[in-house]
Amino acid sequence: MDYFIELLFSGLTRGSIYALIALGYTMVYGIIGLINFAHGEIYMIGAFTSFIVATVLSIYGFPLLAIVVIAGVAAAIWSSAYGYTIEKIAYKPLRHAPRLSPLISAIGMSIFLQNYVLLAQTSDFLPFPELIPDFDFMEPVAHIVGSSDLVILITTTIVMLILTFVIKFTRIGKAMRATAQDRTMAMLVGINVNNIISATFIIGSALAAIGGLLIASHIGQINFYIGFIAGIKAFTAAVLGGIGSIPGAVLGSLILGLTESFATGYVSSDYEDVFAFSLLVLILIFKPSGLLGKAETQKV
Amino acid sequence: MFSLKEIRKTALISLWFVFLTFPIMVIKVDPIERIVRWRWDNALYVGLGIFFLRLFIEFLKEKNSIRQAAKTTEEKESLSKIHIIIANPKQRNILVGVLLCAASVFPFIFDTYQTNIMITALMYVVLGLGLNIVVGMAGLLDLGFVAFYAVGAYSYALLNYHFGLGFWAVLPIGGGLAAMAGILLGFPVLRLRGDYLAIVTLGFGEIIRLVLENWNEFSMGPSGISNIPRPGLFGLEMSLNGSILYLYYMMILFMIFTIFVVNRLQDSRLGRAWIALREDEIACQAMGIDKRKTKLVAFSLGAFWAGIVGVIFAAKTTFINPASFTFLESAIILSIVVLGGMGSIVGVIIGAFILILLPEYLRAFSEYRMLAFGAILVAMMVFRPQGLFSTIRRTYTFEKDK
Incomplete structure (x- = not known):
């Protein structure tokens, strides 16, 4: 039973991290219909930025809480800046191009960013500083649920609630939903669509950066390649839930996290990534619109 | 200014x-x-x-x-010099002749090392032409092309290891197996739209690689398979240099064969169906083209070339492991097609030579290779989506009777 609960929590932790990344995919897809292939790289850059900032601060002897806060904020700021710039360089000029052009451009961007970090930093795995301490009150259950699991679950829940609030009730959230529904109509009612698209990229990137910080301190090491696998998995989660749908992304991520956790726990850990890819292939073949997505009809 | x-x-x-x-x-x-x-x-x-x-x-x-x-005043589209030469049969024959002469004396002028690099470049030309069928002509973005390449390479390595089959026996088998893998992948993904198709093929490519890496009993895992024999010529014993020379000429002939086939395909009924499919699926179906069959043939033909090059790759390096078949490899082949111009045969050939030879000769910059590939993909899409040498669409002009 303990093993089951352990797997359950590790699955939920994984799932909530995937959700932070998957939200970026789904929001961007909802608004401009593009699979932002470079999104995994944004997450990787977030993890790297927080790694650099946290290590520098810890070398200069800052207290732990200050390190966590500053590293988190720095990661969010720089990831958003990258997301914003990528959109301006690689996607904005292609807004009216054929469907495959922005996708190829996104793949190019992803390869470029990976190698940029590889060349500017290193190809080795780097030890990530332990930002989440082991709490005393978690001591009795520490063998089942780690402190970092708890922190990740709480943080992602708070972030999700804030995001839901922003999208449901604020001006910018309403503008986003309007743009997603019909871009031309949104323009007609006076929404600056370019700014809304930029805002979507910024919010999605910030979420990915928070995910990067959390997972890096949970796993304890990073390198330049973590974005690729995480990106594909988060994309799988987004498609599973129905791409374009925000609750769908969260649901899909949790299902994917739990599936992976139980499959590696009870079946085999060698094929961890194969499960996710097979799930992706199966969903796309049998239910491309996902669990909560709308089926798209093609008009002629 | x-x-x-x-x-x-x-x-x-x-x-x-x-x-x-x-x-x-x-x-x-x-x-x-x-x-x-x-x-x-x-x-x-x-x-x-x-x-x-x-x-x-x-x-x-x-x-x-x-x-x-x-x-704006002159309506005529400017064509690049290469197109003008190709359009003129006399000039084209001269160009092809010069290139053939250059290719046949190449190994005697340069050393083995250069010849080896040339073989690699020729392999990428064929891979690029194979992917060009799928991406350029049929418009199906395939990000897992390397999987078929891996199928070819592993079928030679394994068939040779277990059954002692030779290079020439496996060459068609490897191609056939890869084509079958193409059909197997093609069947379920037929219904998917462009960008979903790209991601599924990417997933498929990764699954193949991960299985090869983890299924130790079948593929010997990450350590790979070594001591794969080089191609033979009627049981003739060859020195290392001799076999490289042999491989080089074989690759030249094979490339010519590929160019010939792809060129014929392009103007065939099938090729025109692919282009129609790429431009507008619905209109294409309305014209009575069997979408299923056309797409499947594109997939399997593209995969066939990849499988054959895979066999040659295994024979050339005499050692393969799953690390040679990562997503980056697919990305390199895609860059070749995109740089040269999707759908353009001349473009793909020149693109392969640029992307494979340039990093080899600019050793100092070789670590920036992948960085450059990424940048090329973005820059080509933003500034020149049609590629360096775009295809010329067949046009028929109506001439009035005088």
Whole structure:
């Protein structure tokens, strides 16, 4: 039973991290219909930025809480800046191009960013500083649920609630939903669509950066390649839930996290990534619109 | 030449990039020794680099718009020199003859090392032409092309290891197995739209690689298979140099064969169906083209070439492991097709030579190879989506009777 609960929590932790990344995919897809292939790289850059900032601060002897806060904020700021710039360089000029052009451009961007970090930093795995301490009150259950699991679950829940609030009730959230529904109509009612698209990229990137910080301190090491696998998995989660749908992304991520956790726990850990890819292939073949997505009809 | 406003904007943009790249370019930490290195010179390079890059791009844009304005009067589209030569049969024959002569004396002028690089480049030409069928002609973005390449390479390695089959026996088998893998992948993904199809093929490619890596009993896992024999010639014993020479000429002949086939395919009923499919699926179906069959044939034909090159790759390196078949390999082949011009045979050939030979000869910059590939994909899509040498669409002009 303990093993089951352990797997359950590790699955939920994984799932909530995937959700932070998957939200970026789904929001961007909802608004401009593009699979932002470079999104995994944004997450990787977030993890790297927080790694650099946290290590520098810890070398200069800052207290732990200050390190966590500053590293988190720095990661969010720089990831958003990258997301914003990528959109301006690689996607904005292609807004009216054929469907495959922005996708190829996104793949190019992803390869470029990976190698940029590889060349500017290193190809080795780097030890990530332990930002989440082991709490005393978690001591009795520490063998089942780690402190970092708890922190990740709480943080992602708070972030999700804030995001839901922003999208449901604020001006910018309403503008986003309007743009997603019909871009031309949104323009007609006076929404600056370019700014809304930029805002979507910024919010999605910030979420990915928070995910990067959390997972890096949970796993304890990073390198330049973590974005690729995480990106594909988060994309799988987004498609599973129905791409374009925000609750769908969260649901899909949790299902994917739990599936992976139980499959590696009870079946085999060698094929961890194969499960996710097979799930992706199966969903796309049998239910491309996902669990909560709308089926798209093609008009002629 | 540039207004002050333009220069100020450029300066601001380069400042933004200095900020953007600050943590990753400037700071380098060593978490074990606990040392921080501040590399301020990198910030300077980024700033200056972006400043001049943007000025250069703006300059090109301006020049282009002037040229565009001048060109409005004459309707004719400007064709690149290569196209003019190809359109003229006499000049084309001369060009092909010169190239053939150059290719046949190449190994005698240069050493084995150069010949080896040339073989690699020729392999990528064929891979590019194979992917060009799928991506360029049929418009199906396949990101898992390397999977078929892996199927070919592993079928030679395994069939040789277990059953002692020779190179020439496996060559068609490897191609056939890869084509079958193409059909197997093609069947379920037929219904998917372009971008979903890309991701599924990517997933498929990764699954194949992960299975090869983990299924030790079948593929010997990450350590790979070594001692794969080189191709033989009627049981003739050959020295290392001799076999490289042999492989080189075989590859040249094979490339010519590929070009011939692809070129014939392009103008065939099937090729025209692919192009129609790429342009508009619904209209294409309405014209009575069997979408299923056309797509499947595109997949399996593309995979067939990849499988054959896979067999040759295994024979050339005599050692394969799953690390040779990562997503990056697919990305390189895709860059070749995109750089050359999707759907253009000449473009793909030149693209392969540029992308494979240039990094080899610019050794100093070889670590920037993948960085450049990424940048090429983005830059080509933004500035020149049709590629360096775009295809010429067949046009028929109506001529009035005099």
